[in-house]
Amino acid sequence: MTATSPLILAVPSKGRLQENAANFFKRAGLTIAQGRGARDYRGALNELPGVEIAFLSAGEIVQQLAAGTVHLGVTGEDLIRETIPDAEKKVELLAPLGFGHANVVVAVPQAWIDVRTMADLEDVAAAFHARRGARMRVATKYIQTTRRFFAQRGVADYRIVESLGATEGAPASGGAELIVDITTTGATLRANALKVLDDGVILRSEANLVASVGAEWSNATRDSARAILARIAAEEEARLNRLVTALAPDPMQLTAEAGRAFGARALFGVANEGPLRLVCPVDQAPRLADWLIGKGAAHVGIGALDYIFGARNELYEKLARRIG
Numbered sequence: 001m002t003a004t005s006p007l008i009l010a011v012p013s014k015g016r017l018q019e020n021a022a023n024f025f026k027r028a029g030l031t032i033a034q035g036r037g038a039r040d041y042r043g044a045l046n047e048l049p050g051v052e053i054a055f056l057s058a059g060e061i062v063q064q065l066a067a068g069t070v071h072l073g074v075t076g077e078d079l080i081r082e083t084i085p086d087a088e089k090k091v092e093l094l095a096p097l098g099f100g101h102a103n104v105v106v107a108v109p110q111a112w113i114d115v116r117t118m119a120d121l122e123d124v125a126a127a128f129h130a131r132r133g134a135r136m137r138v139a140t141k142y143i144q145t146t147r148r149f150f151a152q153r154g155v156a157d158y159r160i161v162e163s164l165g166a167t168e169g170a171p172a173s174g175g176a177e178l179i180v181d182i183t184t185t186g187a188t189l190r191a192n193a194l195k196v197l198d199d200g201v202i203l204r205s206e207a208n209l210v211a212s213v214g215a216e217w218s219n220a221t222r223d224s225a226r227a228i229l230a231r232i233a234a235e236e237e238a239r240l241n242r243l244v245t246a247l248a249p250d251p252m253q254l255t256a257e258a259g260r261a262f263g264a265r266a267l268f269g270v271a272n273e274g275p276l277r278l279v280c281p282v283d284q285a286p287r288l289a290d291w292l293i294g295k296g297a298a299h300v301g302i303g304a305l306d307y308i309f310g311a312r313n314e315l316y317e318k319l320a321r322r323i324g
Contacts, residue, residue, distance in 0.1 A: 005216070006052040007224035010064060010073035013041065013055035017207065020099040021074045027239075028231040029307070050224040059083070066090050068214030071221055072228070078104050078182060078205035082145045092211045092322045094315055095232060100207030101184065104142055106149070106200030108178040109171050110193045117199050118153040121178075125157035128177070135159040139167050139176035142202075146180045149202045168192045217323045229315035234307035242285040243267065243305050244278045246297040251276045254295055262288045267308075279308065 011032065012018040022032045031046040032053055043053035054070055061073040062083045074097065080087050108115050115124055128136045136158045140146050143160055150158065161176050168188050170176040182205070183189055186196065209232070211225075244264065248254055254276060258264040264280035276297075280288050289300040 004220060005218065006050050007072065007221040007228075008052050008054055008070040008215075009045070009228070010054045010056050010061045010070040010075075012061070012074060013057055017058065017074075017100060018055070020207065021097070024074075024097050024099070028228075028235040030228065030231060045228075048224055048227055050220055051228070065210055065212045066214075068212050068216070071212055071215045071217070071225065073210050073212070074207055075210060076100050076102070076205050077208050078102065078142070078145070078203055080208070080210060081203060082142050085144075090213055092213060092319060094209045094211050094229070094318055095236075097207040097209060100205070102182045102205050103184075103201050104145060104180065104182050104203040104205060105189075105196045106178065106180050106202065107168070107183075107189050107194040107196050110195045112195075115197070117197055118150075118155060121197065122153070122155045122157075125155055129157040136178070137161045137176040138178055138180060139163045139170035140180035141167060142180050142182075145202055149180075153199075168194060211319050211322065213322050215323075222320075222323075225319060226313060226316045229319065230309060230313050231307070233313060233315045234309045237308040237310070238305040240282060241279045241305065241308065242282055243303045244276070244280055244285055244288050244292070244300060245303070246276045246289075246292045246300040248276055248292055248295055248297040254292070258288060258291070261291065264288055279305075 011021045025032055025045070029047065032043055033046050034043040034055065041055045043055065045051040045053065056064065058075050058079055061070070061075040062079045064070045065073045066084045077093065080091060080093070084090055106118070106121070108121065112124070115121055125136045138146060138158050139161045141163050143162060146160060161170070163170060167179050167181040169192060170179055171194065172192055179194065180202065189196065251274070255266050255278065258278055258280070262280050262284040264278040264284070267277045267279045278288070285302045289302060292300050
């Protein structure tokens with residue numbers, strides 16, 4: 001890459017994840033355009049000419065983040081943890097995106113009524129090995145994640161059967177005694193007479209915006225990343241807060257008290273005269289309005305904000321600490 005090469009942002013190439021990723025960036029004021037149509041695997045962000053979109057499968061996104069051939073990518077934490085050895089050294093998870101929620105879990109047959117925890121599973125595994133002369137089989141696509149978790153929990157008498165199809169069907173078909181798999185609602189597990197161990201949630205995953213530490217970060221790509229992350233942070237800040245306005249006596253004193261009681265802050269500073277303009281968390285806004293009326297305000301307005309930009313860009317600072 002040269003100093004003028006674009007920042008490459010990898011997003012899912014199809015399905016619900018692609019739709020959710022596009023909606024996420026749209027909320028931040030960034031429109032993903034897919035070139036000449038759905039079969040074009042390169043696109044752009046309309047608002048930022050220095051950014052190129054790469055439409056890739058989830059697995060390809062992880063591989064290219066690890067290799068440093070894309071700068072940013074949207075993918076699940078579960079894939080990052082499973083696929084990239086020493087993931088913390090190669091990538092930085094910048095921000096959870098609020099979609100693609102799923103848990104990686106240990107699930108055993110419901111008929112195992114005495115097996116509720118990983119400690120119980122350790123006992124069963126040892127007894128299974130002693131009785132049958134073979135190790136208990138665990139069907140999974142999450143091989144490295146399973147090995148790490150089982151080692152942490154002291155479970156050693158098992159062997160992994162790599163799953164190439166519907167993992168949840170392995171115990172019923174006789175292919176394995178238990179599974180490690182990903183689930184969203186647990187309905188498929190229950191339909192296959194499986195249950196999640198009480199302490200068997202290995203990872204609570206969701207889609208993340210992930211940065212490649214090893215990508216070539218020029219001044220131009222840093223500037224593009226700063227612009228993207230500023231918009232994402234500004235949209236999130238606005239979505240989590242409300243603007244509360246009121247005419248009330250002694251606005252400077254009220255601002256200080258509102259900060260302590262409701263986590264509110266002045267949006268544009270505080271004057272001795274004129275309306276109060278406070279930003280406060282969404283769930284605190286009605287309580288703050290009642291409180292302001294009790295302090296002498298005749299009316300209080302509560303409104304949504306599209307964006308709240310700040311002088312600090314904490315998401316970019318998080319990236320900058322990793323790429324130097």
